[in-house]
């Protein structure tokens with residue numbers, strides 16, 4: 691059965707960042723569909739761009755009034771960042787998820803930590819570029835990427851971040867995979883020269899993005915095979 695993926699972003703995301711975000715998701719999925727042209731007409735993964743959405747009638751009436759609500763509700767003022775596990779928990783429990791089960795990918799301008807708040811207080815210098823509940827939702831931040839020198843570096847790094855977390859929401863690499871993987875909390879990473887390698891810092895993210903850019907397709911063969919399996923799983927009569 692086809693599944694949809696919702697793309698949302700917070701108030702401060704620029705048009706340029708939103709464009710890199712949505713374009714990278716479309717390009718990655720389209721590349722996978724090249725093997726099966728019928729997927730262009732009946733895509734197994736439907737992209738729904740909600741962007742920085744707001745429901746004016748719900749503002750001031752309670753939770754879930756817009757994409758910024760999730761940010762405000764999971765923001766830690768003492769640390770000056772969004773607590774990613776709290777953010778992802780809100781996404782997972784939102785009423786829209788119960789109405790229509792879907793995958794979520796969000797981009798924020800606020801800084802991010804993937805530690806729970808009590809732990810994060812012990813590591814105030816630590817930051818996270820993105821975090822996920824594999825197979826469900828992921829949240830990413832442009833905060834550290836904006837410090838990069840030029841537009842080309844920023845574009846390369848942001849696209850790599852988006853591609854990586856798209857992989858996580860599609861549950862790549864699959865949990866049963868044993869070889870050349872590295873577990874990190876809930877996330878499983880690939881250790882090949884691959885988009886699914888974990889990048890700890892902006893510098894590492896950019897270095898990986900550059901190394902992977904030598905190939906036109908930036909997932910390793912094992913992860914690519916797993917992505918095709920996901921496509922077939924959601925493809926309905928697409929097999």
Ligand SMILES: [Zn+2]
Nearest residue numbers: 858877879888
């Ligand atoms: Zn990861």
Ligand SMILES: [Zn+2]
Nearest residue numbers: 880884910913
């Ligand atoms: Zn891989």
